[in-house]
Amino acid sequence: MNFKIGIPLLLSLSLLQGAPFQQAAQAASQLSVDQSLYTVKRTQPLNRENLNRDYLQAKILYNNVSLRLQQSLERWRDAPLGRAEIDQIIAQLALINTEFLLNSQDLEAASKDLDLALVRLRNAQVSMMISRPVEMRGILMDAGSIPKTREGIAQVLEQFQAAGFNTIYPEVFRRGYAIYPNSKYTDQDPELRDLGFDPLWELVRESQKRNLRVIPWVWTFRVRSPGFGNPILDRVPALAAHPSDMDDTKAVPRFLSVAHPEARDYIFNLFQEMLSRYPVQGILLDYIRYDEAIPEDAISATRFRQEYFKKYGEFPPLKIAKGTPLFQEWQLWREEQVNLAVRRFKEKLRGYRQEKVLVGGSVFRSESYSRLTKMQNWRHWSNNNWIDFASDMLYTPDKKDLNLWLDWETDGGKRQDLLYPVLGAHRFSSPDDIFGQIGVIQDRHTGGLSIFALAHFKRESLKELKEGPFRKPAMVPHEDLLLALKTILEDLGQWLFRVSQETEAPNPEALNGFRNQLLGLKAAYDRLPVKSYTLEQLQPPFEALLQELNKAALPKPFKQEIRDRLGLLEKLLAIRSRQENNAAKGYTPSTQPSVVVIPAARALPSAKVSRAVNVPVLDGRIEPGEWQNATELKIKYWYNGFSESGINTTVWLSYDQDNLYIGIDNEEPYLDRITAGAQDWDDKRLFTADDAVEIMLAPAGQKEKYYHFALNSKNVRYDARQGDQSWNGKWKSAVAFQDERWQVEMAIPLRELGIDPGKGVALAANFFRNRFQDLTPYSAWSVPFDNYHTPSRFGTLTFD
Template sequence: MGREWHRQTKIIRQVRNTRFMKHWVSTRTGFGSAMGILLGFGLAVGAGAAQVLRTPPPDDDPLIEQRLERAGTPTHPISPVERRAMARELQDLLGRVESALARAEVAQIGSPQALLATGDRLQVARQFLRDLPQAVQTQPPATVRAHWQELRQSLWRDYPRELLTALPEVRAIWLDRGTIVAAGSEAGLRRVFDRMAASGVNTVFVETINAGYPIYPSRVAPQQNPLTRGWDPLAAAVKLARERNMEVHAWMWVFGVGNVRHNRLVGLPANYPGPVLTANPQWANLGQNGALFAAERKTFLDPAHPEVRRYLIALMQEMVTQYGVDGVQLDYIRQPRHDPGQEFGYGRASRAKFQDLTGVDPISITVNDRSLWWLWAEFRARQIDEFVAEASQALRQTKPKVVISAAVFPWESLRRFHRLHQVWERWVARGDIDLLVPMTYVPETSRFVRQHVQPVIEGVGKAPVLVLPGVLIRDMPDLELLDQLQAVRDLPSSGYSLFAAEHLRASFESVLQDNSRSQTDRVVPFRQPFVAARSRFRSLQQEWQNLLSGRSLWLRGPLRDRFQGKVTEIDRLLAKVEQNPTAANLTQAKQQIDELSRSLDVWLRLESLERPYRLDTWKNRLGAITAILRYGAAREERNVRTAQHDRPL
């Protein structure tokens, strides 16, 4: 963990039993004051690092949130807060529909008559927004709410359904263990892959390691999942994916290796710890009270144990070399979820390693030992960080073109640090992973975007990684799925991942089907980032041209010439990057795109007043192109280093 860590932990050993230490700890409550003074290094979890130490909030935001059923239309008065929320949600939905219609026109999808009728309904919705403040004062609340809901339904119906896949993006889905088991054979799995192909999927995260069991006959793991014995689902998945021009990424539970629910499925006692810990009990991640099962009713491995790390990396390498999977997805890449009074991370290796570094057995540390508690929390997070770096390096040495992804929690950074010790900001900053897949499982589009997806994208910053928001499709109406995917496309993301194949209904095919008009539209950004970036920009360029030709974009004279000149220059630079992705060409292209994005507010001032969502979407789409270029640049640098490393002496 570095010389600085060893130097600072030596200081702790020297002062931990002194009165000064006790007085110093008791008078400082924040990480910035305590750890900053003592250790001289900060916790890289964003602005939360300087916050005052506090007990983490209760888990009031579960991974899969249930939709509340509303009985009838409320009749109580509309408060100013509710009115603003209604206006904002309708304004955003208007923007998403307009964005989809603009792309439909570029792709020449939909009849002119239908597009004209939709335009009329958009005008009705805009008028409602203008009248809303007065309507709240003069009309019955139930009438206003009903009209608002009717407009939302009308706008959802106006989406051009054929449009969603006509764009270079990652269209992923999690193929869950339950669906694989239900398939029962290659023939059964073929029907699942046919359904996914009809839904435009190009990347499949196949649940390969679940609760410590591989779905295939492994030479590394103790035993194959009893539910898949008699056939090899991973071999079948790779074969079926190749036939359909899809990628297969092995989705594995990393540190989670036992599951009470899975024990019931295979007829084992609830307290069975899983095959890995049964064979290697010394690898267990334990609670502070010695508990083996965490509050989430799962068992975990100790990430500090060197044998654990070797075992997990060997599993990954086996899937990459023996089955030729295109990528590996890291799930349960964290410590067990901590609930109040149920702290985990006290495996034998972790305790011994921490005590060797600090002279303190962490089993005796309490939250009242503020500096040591923070040091122990940071240590547990570092074990996860170290493993991600080691696994990434080993996989890329084994197969340089392997794609590494991580399914992560989208929680606010400090809460995530306290509850899971999952600091994915470090992984993406180092370039350890290619795809960040936040589990943003929220049905309502506005909450999905504002409270979950946008904070993750902001947390990524300028790291060389592609973001694929997770979309929960369980019980989701077709039109709401369409709305949520449009919202994803209007953000600086590179695609989406659907959870999960178990919930993929036939009716979703009309929303998700592949309507790509050219081979370029089918490009996957993590395979051909520079082709994808230029294709995306040319789509945006055509959209602007259509608006200018129809005089729907207010740009005249010299300002229009400057705008069009900048757009033409960027297209030329992206063509150069596509042909010759040198560092100089990439830097120039990114600089010009950033300059265009900053200039839009000035050049399109009227647009920013009348259609702020559309302007924000254009800037987001430019941001997505820049993110793809940034990822591509990092990948090129990696390829160069690999080539130099492999060059004979």
């Protein structure tokens, strides 16, 4: 393996250099290696203009790949960098030839060379990706995509095993049906009923031949999809989750009531039947929650009322108002029904089979959303070791979304849970999206990934996965912690040995010294008894190894690569520590969900607006001298009043004879995560995904005749009068970015709103900030409790 930065690479780096490129090259070793797979989508039809545009984009891509290759070589990355270097040089030559042919007007030949360059740049990027020897690599096999022949099953499993996958999740229960025959509790799926063989047994048998783990993916409480029959609810109609509102005649039950003990037993008997017949390694619980369409089913409401009466000697109101302490109690009671289901299932599995049966949860992202709408609190399950892993459904084409959502799921990296996020192939804008998302998962030292689903996954990605992130075979992290740690150390030791054999290896004496210490740690782990070791035997010697790495006289980029490679080991130890601590506690209570309105948020706020001492220059920068004596407000509450926002947003107000001046200072520690998709005036995308501010203004006593102003971080604006967006006001605005904040300055002509500014004149107002990085992305000055367009909840501004 060639780690050296050779003359060909240095020549290729000079192909398209300019000052910005040189600056980037100097900083390359300070950056983490981007593991996305970038390409250029060819523009049609083929003409000089389109071809020249594509060529210029390919030059930018070439520079990006060259930088990444330089950085990977400086870090002695454990990847086939020699192969990447060859691809990059061929791409260089192809781009040079493309330019020559473009100038010669030979568009067909230029297009072929450009295609060659793009293929080679793609190959180089794949080759630079790391491959981990410990990692969950799963594919969710939706029942409709399971092949209908034995040969077809063998073929698809062979494809995925050859590509480096180690786990399949066949959809064993869906829509109330089982995919296997002769169940005591339900019917066999009609799509798989007449195959002449048992598809689940065939999947298990063929997986065993290929050392693939089989973890059935099961719908838990959802047992029906309209139009597909009703095999379970026809058997046990009394257990259906009907709406508690008797006037609701349209809602069709799709779930068993989580609150009914017999419903839980029925489902668990069904699962245990499957586990008793098939030697699978675990079970992935999907739909382990309430139905969001019927969150207050009749059985749950009745049982809650009965238990409330036993506790308090009276019945609760039939309609429980949201935001009250009683609603919080109702919320926690329903959560507890789901918690009971998970807990008792885990307890029933203990000792059920000689082999351990792992339990995973397929769960929604965002704690507040999943708890408030689904009554699903997987953190509580994990805190009590009722699940072995969580598979958060993180469906997006954008790796930035994935990184943000993993921040949510790990509480900013503070939680230590075994996570196998599910990536949504159905949401990818291109099959290549998977590579950047795998890169995020690896960079965060997450335990692995699974892909939803076979029906959506593009098989052409299998070859690149095998050549890139799935290059090495990998064991799953959850089966044997000690073996996983030793596997990571052995793989690291082999890599360091290969580096040490290079003619220009960095400080061979220091390198071999550290490698010997690393192998010494593996030897110590080898001596531990397989089933009776403790964290105390694992953690201190690992921490000592990290200290030795810090002291090692090795180049900084190389040391950082070693440290990154040790990150997964460190993460697995942290997860084990949390599990042991949880077990020692015995039981960890659930946290209180944010469903009660805090008292301070109920009042309608008011403020006096000072006359402007200096008219601010509208450049987006809130300078103290321009806003001297301005009135200060805070956008501090969630829109529902359940909590204060965790980020500072300050509004400054002043006025003169013509305008209301508004300055908004938006604290933002993650400026790289700001989104601004809206591009045109009155583009409503501004409200669905953009970081934005919104203002509502109306004459006092005429709140319903309010004006709506909004803008995003690119100063793309929206305005409307009483909801009519055809109205366009004559207001002015500017946006600017500063360290960890973006700022807005606005001037709104008041007379255009029917307001004659003067001392003592009042107007109704509200101010909002949308920040989609937050778990609850909407915050307000005056809490609307519902949506922003609630004039009755506008506050009051009085000109001073």
